[in-house]
Amino acid sequence: MSEKGSIxxxxxxxxxxxxxxxxxxxxxxxxxxxxxxxxxxLNQVDVSGVEPMAHAFQVENVLREDAxxxxxxxxxxxxxxxxxxxxxxQVPKVIEG
Amino acid sequence: xxxxxHYKTLSELQVLLTAGELSSVELTKSLIERKEEVDPRVQAxxxxxxxxxxxxxxxxxxxxGAGESMGSLDGIPIGLKDVISVKDSPLTCSSKMLENFVSxxxxxxxxxxxxxxxxxFGRLNMDEFAMGxxxxxxxxxxxxxxxxxxxxxxxxSGGSAAAxxxxxxxxxxxxxxxxxxxxPASFCGVVGLKPTYGRVSRFGLVAYAxxxxxxxxxxxxxxxxxxxxxxxxxxxxxxxTSIEQTVPDYLGSIESNKGPWKLGVxxxxxxxxxxxxxxxxxxxxxxxxxxxxxEIHEVNMRNMDLAxxxxxxxxxxxxxxxxxxxxxxxYTHRSKDAENAIDLYFKSRAEGFGEEVKRRIILxxxxxxxxxxxxxxLKAQKVRTLIRQDFMKAYETVDALxxxxxxxxxxxxxxxxxxxxxxxLADIYTISANLAGxxxxxxxxxxxxxGLPVGLQILGKPFGEADLLAIANxxxxxxxxxxxxxxx
Numbered sequence: 132m133s134e135k136g137s138i139x140x141x142x143x144x145x146x147x148x149x150x151x152x153x154x155x156x157x158x159x160x161x162x163x164x165x166x167x168x169x170x171x172x173l174n175q176v177d178v179s180g181v182e183p184m185a186h187a188f189q190v191e192n193v194l195r196e197d198a199x200x201x202x203x204x205x206x207x208x209x210x211x212x213x214x215x216x217x218x219x220x221q222v223p224k225v226i227e228g
Numbered sequence: 229x230x231x232x233x234h235y236k237t238l239s240e241l242q243v244l245l246t247a248g249e250l251s252s253v254e255l256t257k258s259l260i261e262r263k264e265e266v267d268p269r270v271q272a273x274x275x276x277x278x279x280x281x282x283x284x285x286x287x288x289x290x291x292x293g294a295g296e297s298m299g300s301l302d303g304i305p306i307g308l309k310d311v312i313s314v315k316d317s318p319l320t321c322s323s324k325m326l327e328n329f330v331s332x333x334x335x336x337x338x339x340x341x342x343x344x345x346x347x348x349f350g351r352l353n354m355d356e357f358a359m360g361x362x363x364x365x366x367x368x369x370x371x372x373x374x375x376x377x378x379x380x381x382x383x384x385s386g387g388s389a390a391a392x393x394x395x396x397x398x399x400x401x402x403x404x405x406x407x408x409x410x411x412p413a414s415f416c417g418v419v420g421l422k423p424t425y426g427r428v429s430r431f432g433l434v435a436y437a438x439x440x441x442x443x444x445x446x447x448x449x450x451x452x453x454x455x456x457x458x459x460x461x462x463x464x465x466x467x468x469t470s471i472e473q474t475v476p477d478y479l480g481s482i483e484s485n486k487g488p489w490k491l492g493v494x495x496x497x498x499x500x501x502x503x504x505x506x507x508x509x510x511x512x513x514x515x516x517x518x519x520x521x522x523e524i525h526e527v528n529m530r531n532m533d534l535a536x537x538x539x540x541x542x543x544x545x546x547x548x549x550x551x552x553x554x555x556x557x558x559y560t561h562r563s564k565d566a567e568n569a570i571d572l573y574f575k576s577r578a579e580g581f582g583e584e585v586k587r588r589i590i591l592x593x594x595x596x597x598x599x600x601x602x603x604x605x606l607k608a609q610k611v612r613t614l615i616r617q618d619f620m621k622a623y624e625t626v627d628a629l630x631x632x633x634x635x636x637x638x639x640x641x642x643x644x645x646x647x648x649x650x651x652x653l654a655d656i657y658t659i660s661a662n663l664a665g666x667x668x669x670x671x672x673x674x675x676x677x678x679g680l681p682v683g684l685q686i687l688g689k690p691f692g693e694a695d696l697l698a699i700a701n702x703x704x705x706x707x708x709x710x711x712x713x714x715x716x
Contacts, residue, residue, distance in 0.1 A: 147577075
């Protein structure tokens with residue numbers, strides 16, 4: 132883990148599942164460092180007793196009637212998959228053996 | 229005829245269509261010609277299926293001939309930002325990740341426009357996945373400003389603003405997460421409205437930051453923007469954050485609500501960093517409202533300078549989660565070099581996403597990661613509450629706020645693209661509205677000394693679009709800024 136104000140870029144890129152080139156790694160490390168420095172100004176604010184806000188308006192669970200509705204047929208659902216077989220998305224082997 | 233048509237407003241075109249003096253096919257063909265003439269330089273469009281729009285126009289003319297027009301937008305071409313789904317149409321988000329994707333369903337706004345009989349006229353360029361303030365982050369093209377082709381159209385809905393400004397289409401839809409409708413409207417000299425969060429369904433809008441995103445219209449007049457909002461606003465069972473609240477008659481409100489209003493001027497929006505010429509234009513607009521009998525109050529937005537930090541924490545956090553779905557497996561670009569399933573994620577995302585998208589996903593992942601969540605994300609959510617409280621307090625005494633839309637006019641392409649933080653600071657006056665969920669409009673309030681458009685931003689109360697449009701319309705009617713068009 133990194134110190135606050137700098138990013139352990141490899142650790143975070145791994146969490147985000149993005150392969151970065153050496154150039155991107157270097158560029159992002161320095162740019163994100165200054166962006167995090169900029170974020171430090173939030174520490175000047177006293178937020179004790181303030182409720183966090185996830186949405187502009189109170190969001191409550193919205194439930195619809197538990198009735199079946201028509202969805203995509205299988206052909207449409209897999210139409211854009213890069214690889215498919217028998218109306219299923221095909222992926223590289225996940226489990227060895 | 230084409231020269232006479234391309235700068236007509238939506239309301240003028242509606243009159244001509246209704247009177248039978250113009251057919252939708254004539255209109256659509258003349259806009260295709262206009263697009264072919266100007267778009268090689270402006271680059272507002274990602275795609276336009278000419279055969280399909282002409283056949284939609286033919287169907288509209290047939291309906292009209294039979295006395296069966298569907299709605300007020302029947303026969304009217306409207307451009308859509310390439311982030312809004314149209315069934316069987318490309319949906320690229322200006323990203324290599326979705327370069328070959330064709331949407332299998334309609335967004336709710338698309339369904340509503342189709343129900344009105346509108347002609348869906350092309351897919352408009354944007355910053356990749358709506359991340360940016362200049363449309364320079366498109367994986368395909370930079371959209372240039374019709375007023376000066378060396379300058380940017382703004383962003384992220386740069387294509388939607390530039391197409392309306394260049395006369396390629398009378399109205400369009402964009403999306404606004406931190407100013408992505410209002411800022412390009414300001415740069416391109418057109419009107420752009422970000423509705424209240426929850427006013428317009430987000431179903432079928434590719435998500436960037438779900439608690440901030442909102443779809444809204446562009447037009448060359450306040451009334452045109454009101455007409456389009458009328459068609460797309462309202463509750464949608466498929467978007468659980470869309471609010472069940474009656475949609476008022478916006479054009480009716482423009483006619484009946486003539487003020488005077490109580491208007492707030494937040495002094496924090498007029499400080500360091502504001503271009504003096506932009507400031508002068510906004511002050512002139514404030515003076516005009518005062519001359520009409522409006523009460524002008526100074527109000528405080530004491531947390532405004534924190535809004536950019538709050539926004540770039542919350543928006544990137546939400547984006548890192550939303551964009552996890554683009555994994556190379558189901559419907560996106562898939563790397564051909566992957567050796568196993570995990571490698572497929574890493575390589576497909578590396579190849580499919582552009583630099584700014586990667587930067588924001590990395591930043592968003594970091595602020596949500598173990599050990600930093602409280603310091604960044606939770607803190608930002610609390611400051612977001614304070615920002616909303618500032619607005620609600622101001623609205624106890626005033627009906628709306630008058631501010632600049634952007635601290636400066638359109639900048640030259642390449643001028644800010646090397647420094648992401650400088651680009652982020654371009655959003656300083658617009659992002660608070662997204663954090664607070666309130667509506668905002670940008671309308672032209674004068675060219676600067678170089679002839680470049682300046683935008684006046686008016687921020688309203690939650691669900692106060694009717695007042696907002698009336699306030700904006702009164703200014704527009706008394707000035708000729710909306711009738712000025714670029715020479716292109």
